[in-house]
Amino acid sequence: MKKANTYIAATVLAATFVLTGCANNQQLGTGVGAVAGGVIGDAVLGGTLGTLGGAAAGAVIGNQVGKSQDRK
Numbered sequence: 925m926k927k928a929n930t931y932i933a934a935t936v937l938a939a940t941f942v943l944t945g946c947a948n949n950q951q952l953g954t955g956v957g958a959v960a961g962g963v964i965g966d967a968v969l970g971g972t973l974g975t976l977g978g979a980a981a982g983a984v985i986g987n988q989v990g991k992s993q994d995r996k
Contacts, residue, residue, distance in 0.1 A: 932963060950990035957986020 939959040958979045965978015 935959065948990070949993040950987055953986035953990025953993070954983050955986070957982035957984070961985070
């Protein structure tokens with residue numbers, strides 16, 4: 925369990941550094957949604973399929989939320 929927490933923390937930290945250079949809210953939302961969805965998908969469903977499915981769903985949701993924020 926300790927190794928999993930370290931992996932999650934490192935992934936979130938790396939994603940934060942990558943996402944700081946995003947040009948708009950849509951891009952930022954996609955990245956944040958993918959990371960959050962991957963973590964949640966892994967926690968709820970477990971395994972690679974859960975992680976990838978959660979990341980894909982999170983990216984789509986984050987993209988739409990970011991697009992809505994950019995329109996304002």
